[in-house]
Amino acid sequence: xxxxxxxxxxxxxxxxxxxxxxxxxxxxxxxxxxxxxxxxxxxxxxxxxxxxxxxxxxxxxxxxxxxxxxxxxxxxxxxxxxxxxxxxxxxxxxxxxxxxxxxxxxxxxxxxxxxxxxxxxxxxxxxxxxxxxxxxxxxxxxxxxxxxxxxxxxxxxxxxxxxxxxxxxxxxxxxxxxxxxxxxxxxxxxxxxxxxxxxxxxxxxxxxxxxxxxxxxxxxxxxxxxxxxxxxxxxxxxxxxxxxxxxxxxxxxxxxxxxxxxxxxxxxxxxxxxxxxxxxxxxxxxxxxxxxxxxxxxxxxxxxxxxxxxxxxxxxxxxxxxxxxxxxxxxxxxxxxxxxxxxxxxxxxxxxxxxxxxxxxxxxxxxxxxxxxxxxxxxxxxxxxxxxxxxxxxxxxxxxxxxxxxx
Amino acid sequence: xxxxxxxxxxxxxxxxxxxxxxxxxxxxxxxxxxxxxxxxxxxxxxxxxxxxxxxxxxxxxxxxxxxxxxxxxxxxxxxxxxxxxxxxxxxxxxxxxxxxxxxxxxxxxxxxxxxxxxxxxxxxxxxxxxxxxxxxxxxxxxxxxxxxxxxxxxxxxxxxxxxxxxxxxxxxxxxxxxxxxxxxxxxxxxxxxxxxxxxxxxxxxxxxxxxxxxxxxxxxxxxxxxxxxxxxxxxxxxxxxxxxxxxxxxxxxxxxxxxxxxxxxxxxxxxxxxxxxxxxxxxxxxxxxxxxxx
Numbered sequence: 001x002x003x004x005x006x007x008x009x010x011x012x013x014x015x016x017x018x019x020x021x022x023x024x025x026x027x028x029x030x031x032x033x034x035x036x037x038x039x040x041x042x043x044x045x046x047x048x049x050x051x052x053x054x055x056x057x058x059x060x061x062x063x064x065x066x067x068x069x070x071x072x073x074x075x076x077x078x079x080x081x082x083x084x085x086x087x088x089x090x091x092x093x094x095x096x097x098x099x100x101x102x103x104x105x106x107x108x109x110x111x112x113x114x115x116x117x118x119x120x121x122x123x124x125x126x127x128x129x130x131x132x133x134x135x136x137x138x139x140x141x142x143x144x145x146x147x148x149x150x151x152x153x154x155x156x157x158x159x160x161x162x163x164x165x166x167x168x169x170x171x172x173x174x175x176x177x178x179x180x181x182x183x184x185x186x187x188x189x190x191x192x193x194x195x196x197x198x199x200x201x202x203x204x205x206x207x208x209x210x211x212x213x214x215x216x217x218x219x220x221x222x223x224x225x226x227x228x229x230x231x232x233x234x235x236x237x238x239x240x241x242x243x244x245x246x247x248x249x250x251x252x253x254x255x256x257x258x259x260x261x262x263x264x265x266x267x268x269x270x271x272x273x274x275x276x277x278x279x280x281x282x283x284x285x286x287x288x289x290x291x292x293x294x295x296x297x298x299x300x301x302x303x304x305x306x307x308x309x310x311x312x313x314x315x316x317x318x319x320x321x322x323x324x325x326x327x328x329x330x331x332x333x334x335x336x337x338x339x340x341x342x343x344x345x346x347x348x349x350x351x352x353x354x355x356x357x358x359x360x361x362x363x364x365x366x367x368x369x370x371x372x373x374x375x376x377x378x379x380x381x382x383x384x385x386x387x388x389x390x391x392x393x394x395x396x397x398x399x400x401x402x403x404x405x406x407x
Numbered sequence: 408x409x410x411x412x413x414x415x416x417x418x419x420x421x422x423x424x425x426x427x428x429x430x431x432x433x434x435x436x437x438x439x440x441x442x443x444x445x446x447x448x449x450x451x452x453x454x455x456x457x458x459x460x461x462x463x464x465x466x467x468x469x470x471x472x473x474x475x476x477x478x479x480x481x482x483x484x485x486x487x488x489x490x491x492x493x494x495x496x497x498x499x500x501x502x503x504x505x506x507x508x509x510x511x512x513x514x515x516x517x518x519x520x521x522x523x524x525x526x527x528x529x530x531x532x533x534x535x536x537x538x539x540x541x542x543x544x545x546x547x548x549x550x551x552x553x554x555x556x557x558x559x560x561x562x563x564x565x566x567x568x569x570x571x572x573x574x575x576x577x578x579x580x581x582x583x584x585x586x587x588x589x590x591x592x593x594x595x596x597x598x599x600x601x602x603x604x605x606x607x608x609x610x611x612x613x614x615x616x617x618x619x620x621x622x623x624x625x626x627x628x629x630x631x632x633x634x635x636x637x638x639x640x641x642x643x644x645x646x647x648x649x650x651x652x653x654x655x656x657x658x659x660x661x662x663x664x665x666x667x668x669x670x671x672x673x674x675x676x677x678x679x680x681x682x683x684x685x686x687x688x689x690x691x692x693x694x695x696x697x698x699x700x701x
Contacts, residue, residue, distance in 0.1 A: 042676065044617070079657065080671070085611055085618055087653075090414055094657055097411040114523050114613040135523045179510060180519045180617065208507075 033072040033326065035060065035319070036079065036095035036104040038116065043083025045108040051302050051312035052106050052130075053078050058297040059319035059356075066357040069323035070331045077101055083108065085115035092116045096123045102335060103322055106315040107131065110181050117147045124335055126342070128318040130311045132157075132182050137382035146339060148321075148383040150314035150374060152282045154182050154232075156407060158189015160280055160389035161230050161255050163405045165190075166197060167391075168278070174226035175204040176217065176241070178233050186232030186257060202226050207237070214241045222250055231256035239268045246273045255280060258392070259310060263399065271397030279399060281310070282375050282387035290317070290354035294373035310374060317372035321346055324359045324370055346370050347378045413538045415654050417610055420545035423646045424603035425627050427552050427639070428596035434637035435565065436592045437572030439495040441624055442482070445502030446597040448619035450475040450604025452509060455522045455614055464528050468605045475601015476594045478505070483590045502621060509616040521615025528609050541610055548606070552599060556639050568592055572637075629679070633686050635693030644694050652679045 037056040040049035060074035068074070077099040081088035088107065095101045096119065103126050107113045110133035117136065120127040121144040132154035135141055152160075165173055173194060175187040184206060191201055203224035207217045218241060221229060231238060231254055238260040246269075254261075254277045261279030285291045286307065294316045295306035306313060325341040326333065344350075345359065350367035353359040362368045370377060375387030389405040425447060432438040450471040457467035486497040509516045516522065529540045559565045570578050571585045578585050608614050626649060634645020656675040686693065 042673070078671070080675070085613060085615075086418065086607070089611060090411075090418060090654060091657070093411045093414040094654075097408055111521060111613060111615045111618065114521075115611050118612060133520065135520075140524050181521070181615070184519055 031072060032075045033069065034075050034077060034099060034101040035322070036077050036092070036099065036101035037106055037315075038079050038081055038088065038091055038095060038104050039106045039315070040083040040108040040112070041080035043081070045081070045083040048108065048309055048311045049080070049083075051298065051304075051309040052108070052315040054301040055294070055298060055312040055316045056105055056319055058301055059316045062293075062297075063319060063323040063356050066360060069326035069356075070329065070333065072326065072331075074319070074323070081107060081109075081112045081116075083112060085111045088112040089115050089119065092119050096120070096125065101125070103128070105318045105322070106311075108311065110136065113147075114141055117141050121146050126322075126335070126339055128315075128322070130314045132185050134185075137384055142383065145383060148318075148342065148379060150317060150372075150377070150385060151311070152375075152387050152389075153189075153384060154185025155189035155192075156386060157186050157257060157280065157282075157389075158191070159193045159407055160405050161186070161190040162193035162197065162199075163389075163407070164255060164278060164280060164391045165194065165199075165228060165230070167403075167405075168228070170228040171199075172202045172225065172227045173199070173230055174202050174221045174224055174228075175230045176221060176233065177204070177206045177231075178237055179206050179208055183232035183234075187230060190230050209237065211237075212240070213244065215244050217241075218244055218248070222248060222252075226252050228252055229254050231260060233257070233260045235260050235262065235264055238265060242269055242273055253277060257281070261392075261394065261399070262308060263305070264308065266394060266397050266399065271394075274394045275396070277394045279392045279394065280405075281390050281392065282385075283390050283404065285371060285373055285375065288354055288371055288373070290320075290371060290373040293355055306373075313372070313374035317370075317374050317377055320356050320359075320372070321370055321377065323356050324353075324363070324368065327356075327360050327363055328368075343379050346372075410535060410538060413535075413542050415650055417538070417542050417545050419646055419650045420542070420549050421603050421607050421610070422627065422630065422649065423549050423643065424545075424552055424599050424606070425623075426630050426634075426642045426646050427549075427556055428599035428603075429627050430631050430637070430639070430642045431556065431559070431599075432592055432596040434631060434642070435560070435572060436568040436589060437491060437575075438589055438592060439491045440498045440593070440596070441495045441621070442498030442500070442502035442505075443596075443600055443627055444619050444621060444623040445498075445505040446475045446478055446600035447604040447607070447623065448502070448505050448509060448616075449478045450601030451608040451614050451619070452516055452522070452604075453601070454605030455525045455608040456515065458526050458609070459522060459524065464526060464530075464609065468602065468609075471605030472598045472602040475604065476598035478601070479593050479597035483593045487586050487589050487593065499621060499624075502619075502624065506616050506619050509619070516616070519616060521613055522608075523613045525608050525612050525614065527612070528606075545606055548602060553639060553643070560639070564588070564591075569637075629683055631693075633683065633693055635695035638693070638695045641693050641695035648682075648694065649679075652682060 037053050039053040057076050060076050064073045079091035104120050105128045107116050107129040110131040113129040113131040117127050126146045128148045130151040177183040177187040203221050205217045205220055258279045258281030261277055266274050294313050298306040324345040325338050328341040328345050329337045345368055348369050350369040351362045352371050353362050353368045354371050359368050390401045391403055392399050392401045429443050432440045453474040454467040454471035458464050482501045568588055575585050630645035630649040633648050635641025
């Protein structure tokens, strides 16, 4: 095969042209409501993104099966953020400008959400995200109040850690944080709340991701003889740290977020290593009907238990909340009217509902309060949720919730 | 659609500035720089820090280009005399150092939280006209950079650096000092990268260290390899090809709806990899490569 420059140029031009053409023939169908699923399929968010996107599609199907939101069927357009702000900006522009989506759901890392939120605001459409950075709550990023956070802020997680450490009677906490906004947000939130209670931190360390060993960092912490180590960590690094910690034979325990202290961790290390670890999660309403519905959908779409992906539960709720707000705003409502209803359908003082169909029915007779799969979903004035937190203890390989912490 | 095309054009322009710098270094001089993103990062942070502290954007852009250039100085002093593949490793290390400094020096860079709320270049206008103004600025810088490159290629300096690329020993035997020329090329390329980083920071509005991973460097490498190494037209073509693949593949799903959303992301990366392999097999000199030489 011997291509000339001319042939190559022509075929590339044809490729570019064929790529752009169908987009020009899109017609706007008044009967459908287009939502953009903008998730981290590749990059750092890769382990969660696929499940998140599948749950947006699954929840949209549930809404459509129940007759649509205010009579409008959801149509999902999916894109990958690559967990990179610059790629996410282009993907968001494509969703908004070309696919004409009217809501963007499911951005993950804070960098991505901070880059996408101004674009969504400019187009006057809401962005539902699962990012922890405090900057996403306030102006300039959230000036138009179109950003809704379905994840607890990292700071709130830290406060919950401090409450649990107090309740358990720990005196000498140390912290270890994965070096990113989320990891450090967790431990800094803890340190702030702990010091406010008059406690002191005996040691703290921030570690770099993707190391084969964390022995040096761990030794620095253990030298201070802590009675508990508070982690802002992820599953991969936690597995290595705990293995190395177990080899030292120290007796302290750990408090960690549930995305690190989950069944996979127990499976990787065995019950002896993880005995007594306190795993903290915003309450995913397991046992609630919403969670059961999500769990069933997640099992059939991904093949894992719903508990393994807290963010997928959030994207499930995103679609449901959006649909309920549209239902409450009535047929033909514009985005401003729908946006005004989001808090109304999710916050207390209405009839508690846990699915779109149930909420649709209940809306006929009065206000509702959607209790989600990811949390009870009550938005404050900044569009943030303050879920309750659960302290679960790992005993004999089983993760059991023992009590609930309310901030 | 317009705003999306404008966004693609702006990002292409930012990539083009990066690619022009790398083409000067690798294509014309033979300097294998695997740390290009480091200077991009330096430029982005310089302009972001200055402009969020009240320095007018015009000055912070200038400062970003200068600081980007100065950041290359120590790297050059230490490692410019290394043989080409060793320089590649040193430069890759340099870009990782820059990223780690940005991660760790929280007092300056706000660490992993990143710098948010970086002012736009024309704060007076909003929406579509803001994007068009941004595109105009990027285009002006790209045109200026291309003109400067053409000037360099045709000058005695340009012939000298090409001679260094083709046969460094021969250049030495003529009594010339290749290291000095390489240093100048490194500084010039880094200046372009610094400027490009500043434009990126003002366009995206939020920067954090994890945006400046070596992957960016290698995307630029892909662009100049596909376009044609050592050719300015090749650099432009390469950036366009890269963007067509990165962005054009988004529309593949609209033509081929049987591909599930989730598989699409992986297919996109696969398509780029396949294209890169096909280019190296069938068009090793790139689309616009110089076929007069062997």
